[in-house]
Amino acid sequence: MDLAELTENMSLSSGSQTKREDYIDWTEYFMATAFLAAKRSKDPSYQVGACVVNRENKIVGVGYNGMPTGCSDEEFPWGKNTSSPLDNKHMYVCHAEMNAILNKNSADVKNCTIYVGLFPCNECAKIIIQSGITEVVYLSDEKGKKPIYQASKRMFDATGVKYWQYKPKRDKIVIDFSNIEWDKMSPCK
Numbered sequence: 001m002d003l004a005e006l007t008e009n010m011s012l013s014s015g016s017q018t019k020r021e022d023y024i025d026w027t028e029y030f031m032a033t034a035f036l037a038a039k040r041s042k043d044p045s046y047q048v049g050a051c052v053v054n055r056e057n058k059i060v061g062v063g064y065n066g067m068p069t070g071c072s073d074e075e076f077p078w079g080k081n082t083s084s085p086l087d088n089k090h091m092y093v094c095h096a097e098m099n100a101i102l103n104k105n106s107a108d109v110k111n112c113t114i115y116v117g118l119f120p121c122n123e124c125a126k127i128i129i130q131s132g133i134t135e136v137v138y139l140s141d142e143k144g145k146k147p148i149y150q151a152s153k154r155m156f157d158a159t160g161v162k163y164w165q166y167k168p169k170r171d172k173i174v175i176d177f178s179n180i181e182w183d184k185m186s187p188c189k
């Protein structure tokens with residue numbers, strides 16, 4: 001046993017370990033959950049994720065943009081500049097916010113907060129308002145100048161839905177399965 005291990009063991013046995021300080025905070029956790037969900041999206045241009053959280057900081061719904069259940073990702077189109085409107089993904093794709101709300105595991109989402117990668121479009125804004133969500137936290141506002149996103153802001157302002165842009169404190173949150181050092185973690189007793 002080297003000196004570092006000895007010191008670690010001594011602090012464990014004396015119960016003198018202090019709280020970790022590099023844990024992620026709630027906002028990081030919920031936004032990261034939205035981004036993890038987005039990794040499921042098959043959309044080649046935008047992968048959007050959303051995470052609905054109640055007043056007790058419990059996640060009640062998660063979703064990402066994708067085809068409706070039963071509409072195959074292989075058969076339905078992912079293009080958008082198509083000659084036929086029926087070949088355009090926008091006819092079919094369910095938006096992340098809508099999916100997160102419909103996927104709820106609670107009776108309703110009243111007074112919840114939705115964390116989302118991209119500021120919600122007008123259709124999602126309507127669903128957010130009608131479902132009783134009162135706060136929207138978003139990372140990117142890159143489409144924000146377009147009329148449909150202006151319409152979202154107008155509806156949120158009229159209904160008192162709070163919205164604010166999340167500015168990450170750190171560049172990345174990494175889950176590296178190849179480098180999880182279980183042996184360095186203390187056993188639960």
Ligand SMILES: O=c1ccn([C@H]2C[C@H](O)[C@@H](COP(=O)(O)O)O2)c(=O)[nH]1
Pocket residue numbers: 043045046047048064065066080093094095096097118119120121122124
């Ligand atoms: O509120 C929103 C707005 C958009 N999305 C999804 C819908 C599409 O899958 C992409 C946008 O693709 P474009 O190629 O930029 O049209 O993002 C969403 O989930 N929520």
Ligand SMILES: [Zn+2]
Pocket residue numbers: 095096097120121122123124125
């Ligand atoms: Zn939308």
